[in-house]
Amino acid sequence: MSEIAQLTRRNVCHNVGRRTKGSYQLGFLDPVGSFLPMYPGRSDTDSRRRLLDHVRAGIYTHFRFFPTRTVREAFTRECRDYHLLLEMGIDNAIHPRRPRNLSYECPYCKGGASL
Numbered sequence: 828m829s830e831i832a833q834l835t836r837r838n839v840c841h842n843v844g845r846r847t848k849g850s851y852q853l854g855f856l857d858p859v860g861s862f863l864p865m866y867p868g869r870s871d872t873d874s875r876r877r878l879l880d881h882v883r884a885g886i887y888t889h890f891r892f893f894p895t896r897t898v899r900e901a902f903t904r905e906c907r908d909y910h911l912l913l914e915m916g917i918d919n920a921i922h923p924r925r926p927r928n929l930s931y932e933c934p935y936c937k938g939g940a941s942l
């Protein structure tokens with residue numbers, strides 16, 4: 828899935844498999860219907876559960892999800908989104924965390940001081 832969908836429990840369960848690794852973007856639609864990503868994120872273990880937490884939090888109205896086969900791919904995608912979107916203004920205050928117990932570096936800032 829890479830289309831934009833409304834961030835509802837039904838859409839998350841329909842589009843995101845249980846215990847799926849992946850990266851996602853949360854945001855809003857602007858008045859002409861374009862997606863405004865405000866929050867890049869990922870899950871290394873269970874994207875559906877993480878996205879359902881965001882449904883409950885009720886902050887964002889829409890989402891886009893990219894399943895990945897590996898934790899490294901999910902991390903790399905999240906880092907890319909973070910650095911690309913940072914200039915446009917996003918809600919994430921901190922750089923994506925490294926996967927637990929893995930020494931992957933962000934390929935975009937080479938694991939600078941912000942990691």
Ligand SMILES: [Zn+2]
Pocket residue numbers: 906910922933934935936937938939
């Ligand atoms: Zn980085």
